[in-house]
Amino acid sequence: MFPVSPTAAMRLPAAMIVVAAAVASPAALAVAPFVLKDIRIEGLQRTDPGTVFGALPFRIGDTYDDEKGAAALRALFATGLFKDVRIEIEGKTAVVIIEERAIVxxxxxxxxxxxxxxxxxxxxxxxxxxxxxxxxxxxxxxxxxxxxxxxxxxxxxxxxxxxxxxxxxxxxxxxxxxxxEGDAARIKDIRIVGAEAFRERQLLDLFELTKVGWFTWYSKSDRYARTKLNADLETLRAFYVNRGYLEFAVESTQVTISPDKQEITVTISVREGQPYTVTAVRLEGDYLGKDDEFRSRVLVRPGTPYNGEAVSETAKRFTDLFGLYGYAFARVEQRPEIDRATGQVVVNFVAEPQRRVYVRRIDVAGNTRTRDEVVRREFRQLESSWYDGGRIKLSRDRVDRLGYFKEVSVDTAEVAGAADQVDLTVKVEEKPTGNLLLGAGYSNAEKLSLTASIQQDNVFGTGNYLGIQVNTSQSQRTLVVSTVDPYFTVDGISRAIDVYYRTQRPLNQLGDEYSLATPGASIRFGVPFSEFDTVFFGIGAEQTRIGTSQGIPLSYLNYRATYGANSYSIPLTIGWQRDSRDSALTPTAGRYQRVNLDWGVAGDVRYLRANLQYQQYFQLPARMSLGVNSELGYGIGLGGKPFPIFKNFYGGGLGTVRGFEQGSLGTVDPTGAYIGGSKRFNLNASLYFPVPGTGNDKSLRIFAFSDLGNVWSENQDMTYQSLRSSVGLGLSWISPVGPLQLSWAKPVQVERNDRIQKFQFQIGTAF
Incomplete structure (x- = not known):
């Protein structure tokens, strides 16, 4: 008989442990059955005796035999708490001797x-x-x-x-x-062998992995990882296949590490093959008698190089179209017919729609905090109705846009015994939706600004928003308490309530102290007219108090003398918004449109103030993008009164015309204060470049820009000659402490008394 050491026992499978224990403890086996009079446990130090008694398959008064003894050993070892266990029989008493494992x-x-x-x-x-x-x-x-x-x-x-x-x-x-840890090994060089149709540099620009460069300390793209290399190889293959090289292949990859383990060389060997031109596109199989509708979705065109991305996207479009008609399990195969002698290919799409199904049930999984209702009310696919792939995708996107979840997916499962039914499961992964922020921002326009906010986007899992925001800077101070109910009605009409207190101190050359104070409250509703369009309307009440301290601009003093120190207003708000950008912080494609109208219908102040904004982003080659922003603001006074001076627009600086000091465009008061105007126009164009060495990272970008705009008073004409313009370069970075924007501008159209500020930056607030 061979003894088993405790260390070796920990490495043995559970079954072998039981056998070894049984062999090493003959007293536990080969006994005649008897009735237990007592059970005693020895060797326990930390483990509760109840844990041992609970695992034993026998009790006092039961008949003990070899089978129950072996079962007890198996059960006790299975707990994982014990290094060694044996059972000894003393008369009619079972003694369980325990040797506990050490505890971490x-x-x-x-x-x-x-x-x-x-x-x-x-x-x-x-x-x-x-x-x-x-x-x-x-x-x-x-x-x-x-x-x-x-x-x-x-x-x-x-x-x-x-x-x-x-x-x-x-x-x-x-x-x-x-x-x-030591130092990370860096990629010294990446080589592509066998590439003839394209320059090696052009191909390497597609890769996430790069060799050591100026900015790789930030992007870490010069650190080798097999998963990254595999992704880059797939990108390389797609590049070739999308340009007609249907038989392109990566034949080998070699990764060489230097003896000191600090430098890596990657060599990729490829076989390009020949390019192929599409001569025909054929639809084969069952297309539900809607061949023309399917053919209209074909992206592959005869006479053009074979494009793998277009072929795959066409197959996906076919599958989505089948899904719109309720065929959830439709199959579309791509079967290219290659003629190597002529370099031509015929693309065949073979469709099998399978069967039409309807959705029996929709379940929600993974929502530990958010209520099911919050997810379900975003769904456009209904239970007990025909399966609609378009509505399911729209539903998933709507749930994702809530912003409450890290990931959202929809799984489709067949119902057992019912070939025409499926169940949908919406799987979500919760993320924190509360935010407590204490921070500071600095710009050379606003100097030091302090921010503090506490907000919860999903209060108690209801989907409602509640927030308190505090902002303080040299010229703007704000305290806002807000709440938003996105489903104030079952039809999806939202309701927002704001209570605020704002103070404003316009830019003054003398630096004297004076202020405008505006306490108020508003309520507004948002009515969805389509899946992408929302119309807003609301009403508010506010009071504006104009102080009398030394240095008050003459324009404010005259307004105060004519209409009083305190002005009351009941403004109505009407607006419309559509946002199709791919990102709110770093957009590269899509469009944003906004129209907002404020109408002071009652009180001491009667006015009409409109603001229109249009943004468009275009994706360009080499990971560049072009962004164009235009904004028009216009205000007029009503009831024979001028436009209220404290509702003026301001211009100059980041967000308007860079190169001019923040808020310095527009009318200049005789006291030297810059008081803005009732009309504003901005036109901005920015060409974004990726920072060399950062791969596809969009959080750090260089941009060249051109700005055009100005602000005019109510009695001034908006003319081209009065516009201000500038050109320059900038850097934007979504830093850990908030969005950062740096810009250096050279004014082009400028007047003698304009306040120039070529270098400007802002951090800690969105831009």
Whole structure:
């Protein structure tokens, strides 16, 4: 008989452990059945006796036999709490002798820099290594190897991980992982061998991986990772296939690491093949008698080079169209017929619509906080109705646009025993929707501005918004309390309530103190007229108080003398908005349109104020994009009164015409104060370039811009000659502390008394 050491026992499968324990403990087996008079447990230090008794398959008064003894050993070892277990029989008493495993008292990391401690601690605990869990040497060894693999995935090929297990009192251990990370290996060179149709440089520009460059310290794109290389190879293949090289193939990839493990060379060998031209597109199979409708969705054109992306997109369009008619499981195959002798290809699309189905039930999964109702009310696909792929996609997009979830997906499952029914499951992954912000921003226009806000976009999982915002700067101070109910009615009409207190101090050359104070409140409703268009209307009440401190502009003093220090207004708000941009912070494609009209219908102040904005973004080759923004503001006074001066537009600086000091365009008061005007026009064009070495990262971009615009008073004409313009360069960065924008501008159209400010920046607020 061979003894089994405790260390070796931990490495054996559970079944072998039971057998070894049984062989090593003959007293537990080969006994005649008898009635138990007592059960005694020995060796426990931390484990509750109830855990042991609960695992035993026998009780006092039961008949004990060899089978129950073996079952008890299996059950106790299965708990994972014990290093050794045996059962001895003393008369009619079963003595369960336990040797507990050590418990992990703490898990520590020394030299850890590349990874965050908290996620690593959590992942280890999920794997069974954590404070209060039983110590398992095999798990520790696997964790050590996994950490090393994670270092390799980040190009830290010289990283070493050493695990130290320190026993302490009461059968506990401290586990310490000591890391020697070293420096990350950098890609010294990437070569593509066999490319003849295109320049190597052009192909390398497609890659996320790059060799060492000026900005790779930020993007880390010079760190080799097999997953990134595989993605780049797929991008390379798509590039060729989209240009007719249907038989393109990557024959091999070689990755060479220098002896000091600091430099990597990647060599890619490719076979281009010959380019193919499409001669015909054929539709084969069952197209529900709607061949013309399907053919209208074909993106492949005869006489053009074969384009794999167009072929795949056409097949997807066919599948989506089948889905619109209720065929959820339609199959569309792409079968190219190649003629190598002539370099021609015929593209065949073979369709099998399968069967038409309807949706039996829609379930929501993963929403631990958000109520089902919040998700379901965004769905346009209904239960017990025909399956509609278009409505399902629209529903998924609407749920995603709520902003409450990290990921949203819709799974389709067949109903057992019902070939014409499917169930949909909307899977969501919650994300934090509350935000507590205490911060500061600085611009050379506003100087220091402090911000504080607490907001919750999904209060108690209802989908309602509640927020308090505080902003303070040299010229603008705001306190706003807001609440928004996006489904104030079951038809999707939203309701927003704002209570605010704003103070305004227009730019003054003398730097004297004076202020405008505007307390008020408003309520507005948003009515969705389509899936993309929303019309807003509301009403508010506000009071504007004009102070009398020294330095008040003459225009404000005259307005105060004529109409009083306190002005009351009841403004109505009407607006329309459509937003199809691909991103609100870093858009590269899409359009944004907005029209807003404020109408002071009652009170001391009667006016009409309109603001129109149009933005368009275009994607260009080489990861560039062009953005064009235009804005027109116009205000007039009603009831024989002038347009209220405190409702003026302002211009100059970031967001309007860069190169001119913030708020300095427009009418200049005799006291030297810049008081804006009742009319404003801006036209901005920006050409965005990726920063070299950052790959497809859109958070850091260089741009060249041209601005045109000005502000006019009520009695001035908007003429081209009075416009101000500038050109320049800038840098935008979505930094960890907020969006940052830097710009250097050279004014082109400028007047003698204009206040020029060539360098401008802003951080901490959206732009």
């Amino acid at each position: 008292a703490s898990v520590n990391f020394v030299g850890l820099k590349e990874f965050d401690k908290e996620p690593l601690t959590k992942s280890l605990k999920d794997a069974g290594i954590g404070e209060g869990l039983p110590f398992d040497k095999a798990l520790i060894d696997r964790a050590e190897q996994e950490i090393k693999r994670q270092y390799l995935s980040r190009s830290l090929y010289g990283a070493e991980v050493v695990t130290t297990v320190t026993p302490i009192e009461r059968n506990r251990v401290n586990v310490t992982f000591t890391m020697t």
